[in-house]
Amino acid sequence: RKEVEQDPGPFNVPEGATVAFNCTYSNSASQSFFWYRQDCRKEPKLLMSVYSSGNEDGRFTAQLNRASQYISLLIRDSKLSDSATYLCVAVSGGYNKLIFGAGTRLAVHP
Amino acid sequence: GAVVSQHPSWVICKSGTSVKIECRSLDFQATTMFWYRQFPKQSLMLMATSNEGSKATYEQGVEKDKFLINHASLTLSTLTVTSAHPEDSSFYICSAVSNRGTGELFFGEGSRLTVL
Numbered sequence: 001r002k003e004v005e006q007d008p009g010p011f012n013v014p015e016g017a018t019v020a021f022n023c024t025y026s027n028s029a030s031q032s033f034f035w036y037r038q039d040c041r042k043e044p045k046l047l048m049s050v051y052s053s054g055n056e057d058g059r060f061t062a063q064l065n066r067a068s069q070y071i072s073l074l075i076r077d078s079k080l081s082d083s084a085t086y087l088c089v090a091v092s093g094g095y096n097k098l099i100f101g102a103g104t105r106l107a108v109h110p
Numbered sequence: 111g112a113v114v115s116q117h118p119s120w121v122i123c124k125s126g127t128s129v130k131i132e133c134r135s136l137d138f139q140a141t142t143m144f145w146y147r148q149f150p151k152q153s154l155m156l157m158a159t160s161n162e163g164s165k166a167t168y169e170q171g172v173e174k175d176k177f178l179i180n181h182a183s184l185t186l187s188t189l190t191v192t193s194a195h196p197e198d199s200s201f202y203i204c205s206a207v208s209n210r211g212t213g214e215l216f217f218g219e220g221s222r223l224t225v226l
Contacts (some may be wrong), residue, residue, distance in 0.1 A: 004153075043203050043217040044154065044216065087153065097144070098205075102153040 001025055006088050017078045021104045023088030029073040030099075032091040034049035035073050036064055037084045038103065047073075065103055078108045086096055113137055114206050116218035122178075123194055123224055131192045131221045133204030139184035140206035145177075148201040160187040184209070194225040 006023045013019050025033070033050040048055055050062040050071050061074040071088055088101035119134045133143055141162045146154040158179050159167040166179035178190040187206075191198055201217040 008151075039224070041201070041220075043220045045217070046215075097156065097159065098154075099156070100146075100154040102151075 003027055003092065003099045004088055004090050004101035005007060006104050008027075008102055008104060010105040010107050013078055013079060013106070015078055015108055015110055017108075018074065018076045019075045019078060019106060020075075021086055021088070021106075023101055024071075025069050025071065025088075025099075027090065027091045027092050027099075028069060030090040030092050031069050033064055034089040034091075034098075035060075035071075036100070038087055038089040041083050044100075047086070048062050062105055076108075077107075080110065083108045111145040114203055114216045116202075116221050118177045118221060119219060120222050120224075122224045124194055125215050126193055128190055128192045129194055130188055131202055131204075131223075133187045133189070133206065133218050135185045135206045135208075135216070138206075140183065140187075143181060143187040143204055143208055144215075145179060145187075145208045146203045146205070149164065149201065154203060157189075162187075168215060186212065191223065194223070196225045199225045201224055 003006045004025050034043040035047040037047045038044040047060050048057050050064045052064045055062045063072045085103040085105045087103045090099050092099045113174045115134045120176050123129050144155045145161040147157050148154045157172045159183040160179045167186050168174045181187040201220050201222050204218040
């Protein structure tokens, strides 16, 4: 079983839609979680951290459920520029050792 | 601008040759750097943790004699793919942890290797 699992998508949504991504992790010892965004053939860029109390940044909301080992990302009012692959990340083992999910692809169309 | 720079961005080489990829932290020192590999439509897979002044720690299944890592200074780590084969063609990305104490991780722009 992969340590971090995501629905690969793709999610094809119209502009303005709300879309939610889910992610599960298998290592209960993981302490920190993030969502990264990766554009085609580019390096991943940090989108936001994920906390149990929830974390909101503009149109983006991330949530962590430690009991279920489940992470979510909600994007409201989707923009064309949101089209990318969203990577769920858990910090595992040593300091800053990031374990990436395979990513969920989002395509926002006019 | 980018705080971690990788070079080269693109490289094409013949099978059997060796390729060196550099990862530099531009405005901070990094005791620890990480090397990832990403195949098309797959996740980033951690290959190894590079520690300045000591041997790299390799993940299970990664051949240390094939992927040589050198972290000789606090701003430079290199990954050398030795005797490259077509199956080594991939996107290689490094990341660095700032010594400033924030723990923030910065990614390089990645290096795309194609082995013919």
